[in-house]
Amino acid sequence: MLPLLGMLSALSLIDRSNLGLARAAGMDHDLGLSVGSRYSILSCIFFVPYIILQLPSNLLLRKLGVTHWLSFLAVSWGAVQLAMGFVPTWGYLALCRVLLGAFEAGFFPALVYIITTWYTRHEVQKRLAAFYVVGILVGGFSAIFAYVLTLLGGQLGISGWAWIFIIEGAITIVFGIVAWFFLPNFPDQNTFLSQEDTNIMLQRVERDRGDSVPDLLSIEKLVNHLLDWKLWTIGVMYMCATMPAYAISFFVTFILRGMGWSVTASLLLSAPPYVFAAVSVMFFAWISDKYRQRAAVIAVQAGITLLGLFLTGYAPQPGWRYAGIFLSNAGSAGCIPSILAYSSNNIVSHTKRAVSTAIIVSFGGLGGIFASVVFRQADAPKYLPGIYATIACQILMLVLLAITTTYYWRQNKSIHEGTGATLPLEGQVGFLYTL
Numbered sequence: 001m002l003p004l005l006g007m008l009s010a011l012s013l014i015d016r017s018n019l020g021l022a023r024a025a026g027m028d029h030d031l032g033l034s035v036g037s038r039y040s041i042l043s044c045i046f047f048v049p050y051i052i053l054q055l056p057s058n059l060l061l062r063k064l065g066v067t068h069w070l071s072f073l074a075v076s077w078g079a080v081q082l083a084m085g086f087v088p089t090w091g092y093l094a095l096c097r098v099l100l101g102a103f104e105a106g107f108f109p110a111l112v113y114i115i116t117t118w119y120t121r122h123e124v125q126k127r128l129a130a131f132y133v134v135g136i137l138v139g140g141f142s143a144i145f146a147y148v149l150t151l152l153g154g155q156l157g158i159s160g161w162a163w164i165f166i167i168e169g170a171i172t173i174v175f176g177i178v179a180w181f182f183l184p185n186f187p188d189q190n191t192f193l194s195q196e197d198t199n200i201m202l203q204r205v206e207r208d209r210g211d212s213v214p215d216l217l218s219i220e221k222l223v224n225h226l227l228d229w230k231l232w233t234i235g236v237m238y239m240c241a242t243m244p245a246y247a248i249s250f251f252v253t254f255i256l257r258g259m260g261w262s263v264t265a266s267l268l269l270s271a272p273p274y275v276f277a278a279v280s281v282m283f284f285a286w287i288s289d290k291y292r293q294r295a296a297v298i299a300v301q302a303g304i305t306l307l308g309l310f311l312t313g314y315a316p317q318p319g320w321r322y323a324g325i326f327l328s329n330a331g332s333a334g335c336i337p338s339i340l341a342y343s344s345n346n347i348v349s350h351t352k353r354a355v356s357t358a359i360i361v362s363f364g365g366l367g368g369i370f371a372s373v374v375f376r377q378a379d380a381p382k383y384l385p386g387i388y389a390t391i392a393c394q395i396l397m398l399v400l401l402a403i404t405t406t407y408y409w410r411q412n413k414s415i416h417e418g419t420g421a422t423l424p425l426e427g428q429v430g431f432l433y434t435l
Contacts, residue, residue: 006134057106082169140274
């Protein structure tokens with residue numbers, strides 16, 4: 001299950017963030033993207049439908065059917081990606097980016113939602129990290145793959161940058177079709193386990209947090225879930241974590257070129273930081289699950305991100321600035337599954353899981369918009385204002401992490417001591433928050 005989900009997640013990440021690679025390969029000149037804020041608009045506009053449509057998609061996921069809906073989304077955004085290779089002007093490219101955001105919107109939150117229903121609370125971060133790492137590795141080497149595709153430039157009268165969209169879109173379509181045969185469903189609806197194995201798995205989840213059986217959604221429940229301040233606080237934390245990840249994916253080749261490397265070298269050098277990030281993400285996920293610590297692991301990874309940002313922004317030597325990209329990419333990439341696990345560990349019920357996953361992941365879209373806006377072409381090659389803003393986001397994330405963790409600790413303490421809380425935490429007797 002996880003390798004397939006990871007590959008689809010990787011294709012989703014590649015197809016939304018290969019804009020920078022195509023730009024470096026000549027799209028900038030052909031479509032006039034250096035005029036005004038065109039490139040920032042193209043980067044940003046994807047996230048408008050991406051943010052708006054995540055919650056409706058997650059709420060309707062059971063009715064639409066996991067297999068049919070997610071396969072449809074993958075094939076659809078693959079078709080849009082392929083079409084981007086034939087756009088004559090930047091306006092048509094902007095339209096394609098809007099459609100890409102609309103079709104990708106329901107995919108990632110659905111994957112997180114499904115995975116968190118299958119595993120117990122202290123198994124989930126390794127699983128979230130595993131499928132996310134596939135995306136990191138494939139996404140990291142997408143720069144090298146993109147460089148190879150640009151060598152097709154001139155074939156059939158098509159530019160090298162256009163081949164990036166055409167080939168990667170076709171690959172996504174193929175995987176979307178294959179996914180229809182193999183995508184997993186929710187635990188209670190799965191068809192690949194025997195009834196006995198399904199019952200064992202559901203009993204494990206029930207003992208862990210008491211929500212193995214899905215509850216029915218109502219307007220009252222939806223409103224109550226949306227009024228939970230912790231959901232929005234963790235959403236802002238997730239935005240802060242995704243911002244440097246998006247900034248790196250959008251602008252790393254241009255940051256590297258600003259350090260003095262050629263276009264080819266910049267594309268090739270953008271891959272190694274993702275390999276380092278993959279190892280780091282899995283290591284911290286293992287630590288987090290083994291010792292049942294979420295907040296401390298997030299804090300350490302945010303610290304690594306900060307160190308990397310300071311190196312990239314202020315180090316005088318290109319080698320140290322490049323090392324900073326390794327650290328900031330690893331730290332921010334690790335915070336993403338860590339925050340998703342932190343959130344999923346501290347909620348009960350399928351409906352709240354559907355709502356919280358969609359809202360929190362949609363804040364990741366805001367991180368993408370923020371990255372697109374603050375990393376401006378006018379600030380090239382060092383992009384210092386963008387780095388300042390990213391540093392501020394990491395500090396904000398640490399402050400919010402301290403607030404939520406302190407709240408969870410006090411609630412747990414009141415349950416242990418029999419003081420303060422009069423109702424079970426999250427409405428589930430015996431439930432305690434994961435710190």
